[in-house]
Amino acid sequence: MRQPRVASRGPLVTDMFRREHKHPDEEVRYFERGTGFLDVRDKSDRWLRVQVQAGHLLVLPPQIYHRFSPATQQEEIVVHRLFEDVDTWTADFRDEEGDQ
Structure with a gap:
Protein backbone atom coordinates (compact mmCIF):
# COMPACT_ATOMS: atom_id res chain seq x y z
CA MET A 1 0.00 0.00 0.00
CA ARG A 2 1.26 3.44 -0.89
CA GLN A 3 1.83 6.06 1.78
CA PRO A 4 -1.24 8.33 2.01
CA ARG A 5 -0.82 11.97 1.12
CA VAL A 6 -2.47 14.82 2.97
CA ALA A 7 -4.51 17.39 1.10
CA SER A 8 -5.38 20.34 3.32
CA ARG A 9 -8.41 22.49 2.77
CA GLY A 10 -9.23 25.59 4.73
CA PRO A 11 -11.79 26.86 4.73
CA LEU A 12 -13.30 23.51 3.79
CA VAL A 13 -16.86 24.34 2.97
CA THR A 14 -17.81 24.95 -0.63
CA ASP A 15 -21.00 24.05 -2.46
CA MET A 16 -19.29 20.83 -3.55
CA PHE A 17 -19.11 19.56 0.05
CA ARG A 18 -22.71 20.60 0.81
CA ARG A 19 -24.05 18.58 -2.13
CA GLU A 20 -24.70 14.91 -1.58
CA HIS A 21 -21.94 12.84 -3.16
CA LYS A 22 -19.87 9.67 -2.85
CA HIS A 23 -16.35 8.56 -3.79
CA PRO A 24 -15.06 5.33 -5.36
CA ASP A 25 -12.36 5.13 -2.67
CA GLU A 26 -12.29 5.26 1.12
CA GLU A 27 -12.33 8.81 2.47
CA VAL A 28 -10.32 9.73 5.57
CA ARG A 29 -10.60 13.18 7.13
CA TYR A 30 -8.95 14.74 10.15
CA PHE A 31 -10.72 17.82 11.51
CA GLU A 32 -8.10 20.28 12.73
CA ARG A 33 -10.31 23.31 13.39
CA GLY A 34 -14.02 24.07 13.47
CA THR A 35 -17.26 22.17 13.94
CA GLY A 36 -19.91 20.92 11.58
CA LEU A 58 -13.46 10.23 10.27
CA VAL A 59 -13.28 7.26 7.89
CA LEU A 60 -16.01 6.69 5.29
CA PRO A 61 -16.10 3.48 3.24
CA PRO A 62 -16.21 3.74 -0.55
CA GLN A 63 -19.55 4.45 -2.26
CA ILE A 64 -21.26 6.00 0.80
CA TYR A 65 -23.36 9.08 0.01
CA HIS A 66 -22.58 11.98 2.31
CA ARG A 67 -22.53 15.77 2.63
CA PHE A 68 -20.99 18.28 5.01
CA SER A 69 -22.28 21.54 6.45
CA PRO A 70 -20.64 23.86 9.00
CA ALA A 71 -22.19 24.47 12.41
CA THR A 72 -22.04 28.22 11.70
CA GLN A 73 -21.26 30.27 8.60
CA GLN A 74 -18.69 32.40 10.44
CA GLU A 75 -16.38 29.66 11.69
CA GLU A 76 -13.29 28.65 9.75
CA ILE A 77 -13.04 24.92 9.20
CA VAL A 78 -9.73 23.23 8.48
CA VAL A 79 -9.78 19.59 7.43
CA HIS A 80 -7.02 17.30 6.21
CA ARG A 81 -8.17 14.74 3.66
CA LEU A 82 -5.96 11.69 3.24
CA PHE A 83 -5.82 9.81 -0.05
CA GLU A 84 -3.64 7.14 -1.58
CA ASP A 85 -3.58 9.11 -4.80
CA VAL A 86 -4.70 12.76 -4.71
CA ASP A 87 -4.68 13.01 -8.50
CA THR A 88 -7.56 10.55 -8.89
CA TRP A 89 -9.90 11.94 -6.21
CA THR A 90 -13.37 12.18 -7.70
CA ALA A 91 -16.85 12.86 -6.40
CA ASP A 92 -20.00 11.35 -7.85
CA PHE A 93 -22.87 13.76 -7.10
CA ARG A 94 -26.37 12.45 -6.49
CA ASP A 95 -29.22 14.04 -8.41
CA GLU A 96 -31.25 16.76 -6.71
CA GLU A 97 -34.20 14.43 -6.01
CA GLY A 98 -32.04 12.34 -3.68
CA ASP A 99 -30.60 15.41 -1.98
CA GLN A 100 -33.46 15.95 0.48
Whole structure:
Protein backbone atom coordinates (compact mmCIF):
# COMPACT_ATOMS: atom_id res chain seq x y z
CA MET A 1 0.00 0.00 0.00
CA ARG A 2 1.26 3.44 -0.89
CA GLN A 3 1.83 6.06 1.78
CA PRO A 4 -1.24 8.33 2.01
CA ARG A 5 -0.82 11.97 1.12
CA VAL A 6 -2.47 14.82 2.97
CA ALA A 7 -4.51 17.39 1.10
CA SER A 8 -5.38 20.34 3.32
CA ARG A 9 -8.41 22.49 2.77
CA GLY A 10 -9.23 25.59 4.73
CA PRO A 11 -11.79 26.86 4.73
CA LEU A 12 -13.30 23.51 3.79
CA VAL A 13 -16.86 24.34 2.97
CA THR A 14 -17.81 24.95 -0.63
CA ASP A 15 -21.00 24.05 -2.46
CA MET A 16 -19.29 20.83 -3.55
CA PHE A 17 -19.11 19.56 0.05
CA ARG A 18 -22.71 20.60 0.81
CA ARG A 19 -24.05 18.58 -2.13
CA GLU A 20 -24.70 14.91 -1.58
CA HIS A 21 -21.94 12.84 -3.16
CA LYS A 22 -19.87 9.67 -2.85
CA HIS A 23 -16.35 8.56 -3.79
CA PRO A 24 -15.06 5.33 -5.36
CA ASP A 25 -12.36 5.13 -2.67
CA GLU A 26 -12.29 5.26 1.12
CA GLU A 27 -12.33 8.81 2.47
CA VAL A 28 -10.32 9.73 5.57
CA ARG A 29 -10.60 13.18 7.13
CA TYR A 30 -8.95 14.74 10.15
CA PHE A 31 -10.72 17.82 11.51
CA GLU A 32 -8.10 20.28 12.73
CA ARG A 33 -10.31 23.31 13.39
CA GLY A 34 -14.02 24.07 13.47
CA THR A 35 -17.26 22.17 13.94
CA GLY A 36 -19.91 20.92 11.58
CA PHE A 37 -22.24 18.12 10.60
CA LEU A 38 -21.56 15.20 8.32
CA ASP A 39 -24.73 13.60 7.00
CA VAL A 40 -24.29 10.00 5.84
CA ARG A 41 -26.85 7.73 4.13
CA ASP A 42 -27.57 4.42 5.83
CA LYS A 43 -28.47 1.17 4.03
CA SER A 44 -32.14 2.22 3.98
CA ASP A 45 -31.22 5.54 2.34
CA ARG A 46 -32.00 7.55 5.50
CA TRP A 47 -29.74 10.32 6.75
CA LEU A 48 -27.57 9.79 9.82
CA ARG A 49 -26.11 13.02 11.21
CA VAL A 50 -22.68 13.04 12.85
CA GLN A 51 -21.39 16.13 14.62
CA VAL A 52 -17.67 16.61 13.98
CA GLN A 53 -15.20 18.96 15.61
CA ALA A 54 -11.50 19.65 15.99
CA GLY A 55 -9.59 16.48 16.85
CA HIS A 56 -12.01 14.06 15.18
CA LEU A 57 -10.80 11.50 12.64
CA LEU A 58 -13.46 10.23 10.27
CA VAL A 59 -13.28 7.26 7.89
CA LEU A 60 -16.01 6.69 5.29
CA PRO A 61 -16.10 3.48 3.24
CA PRO A 62 -16.21 3.74 -0.55
CA GLN A 63 -19.55 4.45 -2.26
CA ILE A 64 -21.26 6.00 0.80
CA TYR A 65 -23.36 9.08 0.01
CA HIS A 66 -22.58 11.98 2.31
CA ARG A 67 -22.53 15.77 2.63
CA PHE A 68 -20.99 18.28 5.01
CA SER A 69 -22.28 21.54 6.45
CA PRO A 70 -20.64 23.86 9.00
CA ALA A 71 -22.19 24.47 12.41
CA THR A 72 -22.04 28.22 11.70
CA GLN A 73 -21.26 30.27 8.60
CA GLN A 74 -18.69 32.40 10.44
CA GLU A 75 -16.38 29.66 11.69
CA GLU A 76 -13.29 28.65 9.75
CA ILE A 77 -13.04 24.92 9.20
CA VAL A 78 -9.73 23.23 8.48
CA VAL A 79 -9.78 19.59 7.43
CA HIS A 80 -7.02 17.30 6.21
CA ARG A 81 -8.17 14.74 3.66
CA LEU A 82 -5.96 11.69 3.24
CA PHE A 83 -5.82 9.81 -0.05
CA GLU A 84 -3.64 7.14 -1.58
CA ASP A 85 -3.58 9.11 -4.80
CA VAL A 86 -4.70 12.76 -4.71
CA ASP A 87 -4.68 13.01 -8.50
CA THR A 88 -7.56 10.55 -8.89
CA TRP A 89 -9.90 11.94 -6.21
CA THR A 90 -13.37 12.18 -7.70
CA ALA A 91 -16.85 12.86 -6.40
CA ASP A 92 -20.00 11.35 -7.85
CA PHE A 93 -22.87 13.76 -7.10
CA ARG A 94 -26.37 12.45 -6.49
CA ASP A 95 -29.22 14.04 -8.41
CA GLU A 96 -31.25 16.76 -6.71
CA GLU A 97 -34.20 14.43 -6.01
CA GLY A 98 -32.04 12.34 -3.68
CA ASP A 99 -30.60 15.41 -1.98
CA GLN A 100 -33.46 15.95 0.48
